[in-house]
Amino acid sequence: MLCDTVAAISSPIGTGAIGIVRVTGSKKDVEIIIRKGLKRKNYLSKRIYFGWLYNEQNEKVDEVTWVYHEKPHSYTGEDMLEIFCHGGKLITLKVLNTVLQYGVRQAFAGEFTKRAVLNGKMDLIKAEAINNLITSETEISLKASFNQLKDSLSKKVLSIKNQLLNIAAEIEVEMDYPDDVEMASTDIEIKIVNIINSIDNILKEADNGIIAISGVRTTIVGKPNSGKSTLLNALLRKDRAIVTDIPGTTRDTIEENLNIKGIFIKIIDTAGIRHTEDIIEKVGIERAIKSIKDSHLILFVLDGTTSFSKEDQMIYNELIKLQDKTVIMVLNKSDAPDFDKNKFNLISQEKSFDMVTISAKNGEVKTLEEKIYEIFYDKLNIEEPTLTNERQKITLESSKSYLVKAINSIKKGFSNDVVMIDIRKAIEKIYELTGENYNEELLNTIFSNFCVGK
Structure with missing residues (x-):
């Protein structure tokens, strides 16, 4: 538990109408300020x-308004002070430094929300939703975050926890009073199966929830000089990648974020894939192949002024091996006089990949953007609250795995005290999910991604 008092700037650093400095901790320290x-x-x-803020030398620092929040009726559950000063980088920093003079320390990233979790003001699921x-980056990710913030997901997890605790309590009673209480193993199994079903209902949209928040990992691949970097620039509406007529110009991956009609895309331009003896280019190609395997979406760029080449075939052969990946074949250079879409109509596709025609050079990429929107909108526009990061998903899956083990123990005829071992482990994982059972390393990792002052 954190016991000292901390302060931080909670408004964006820069010019603005109002700056905000927050203080949280002991009543004694807040009262001194x-x-x-x-x-x-x-x-x-x-x-x-309303009034003036004075430093230790009794000099006026700024004319401010302020609010005191008495414990436990505050964001952190501690005594808390919020000072609203004039906006601007220097004056806000001056107010913060003045507050620090009165014996408090500067807060770490996410420390206010971390204290809120530790003080039981919110669970870890809601805390992560706040950061999301x-x-x-987009309306869809905002909607997914807001849905999680509304507590309905936390309530579902709480219901699962309470059901598990009830089963554990019943088994404990039977173990303590074996002559007076006897639970039927079939009743326990039915209850556990119902809990597993509830977990599955949460997990079924988890992957889409994670993508909605973290973005659709997208890799642009193709042979050298097919127009990959030009496509990246066209999608970004700016010159991000160097474009030349020299094959092999892109030697390494280039990563950028963009918003396609409300869908958050994390896009990577890769080195052209081909056979080469150039050591640096080989490294770039290896990174391109790794990026393909880590992506949700692959944009396979084809040069519409040439026929389907050996290099195209080599890339295609790699793509058809992939599982659970979305591939769009992007036929580029429709602006060129020798462009011929018919050259690619006879490609024998072992897998059915969508194909769109674009002119990256002229910025004509609307057909591609519409195809991406068509594929991902329904998946990511989730109405029900769901998990939004890998930590949550892995932890809940782990809880489920222990419940499956418990059912297997029941089917094998093991006594309830053996079943209880896995029930307890399943409960521990639920506690880990909500933050009730935590280790400092886990919390430090999670809250290091928060901004200072939140």
Whole structure:
């Protein structure tokens, strides 16, 4: 449990109308700032006050408004002070430094929300949803974050936890009073199966929820000089990658984020895939192949002014081996006089890949954007709250795996005390999911991704 008092700037650094400095911790430390810095002896919680902030030398720092939140009725569950000063980088920093003079330390990234979790003001699922809400890149990711923030997912997980605790309690009673209480193994099995079904209902949209937040990992592949980098620039609406007529110009992967009609895309331009003796180019090609395997979507760029070449075939052979990947064949250079779409109509596709025609050079990529939207919108526009990161998914899957083991033990005729071992482990994983059972390393990793002051 964190016991000291911390402060941080909670508004964006830069020019603005208002800057916000927050303080959270012990009532004694907060009262010192109010009494000495804000010159106020009598005040009430949840009331807004106006006046000057003074430093330790009794010099005026800024004219501010402020609100005191008495424990436990605050964001963190601790005594908390919010100071609203004039906006601007220097004046906000000056207010923060003044507050720090009164014996508090500067907060780490995410420390306010971390304290809220540790003090039981929210669970870890909701805390992660808050960070997702702040960092959302698109309307779809914002919607997924907001759905998770509304507590309905936490309530579903709480229901699962309570059901597991009830089963554990019943088994414990039987173990303590074997002559007086006897539970039928079939009743336990039915209850566990129902819980597994509830977990499956949460997990079924988990992958799409994760993609909605973290983005559709997209890799552009193709032979050298097919127009991959030109396509990246066209999608970004800016010159990000170097474009030349010299094959092999792109030697390494280039990563960028973009928004295609509300869908968050994390796109990677790769080195052209071909046989080469160039050591540096070989490394780039190896990275391109790894990027393909890690992607949700692959844009296979074909040069519409040439026939389907050996290099195209080599790439295609790699793509048809992949499982659970979406591939779009992008026929480029429709602006060229020697462009001939018919050259590619007779390609024998072992897998049915969508094909679109574009002119990356002229920025005519609307057909590709519409195809991406068509494929992913229904998947990612999720109405029900779902998991939004790999930690949540893996932890819940682990809880389910212990419940499956418990059922197997029942079917094999093991006694309930053996079944209880896996029930306890399943409960521990639920506690890990919600943050009730935590280790400092896990929390530090999660909250290091938050902004300072949140």
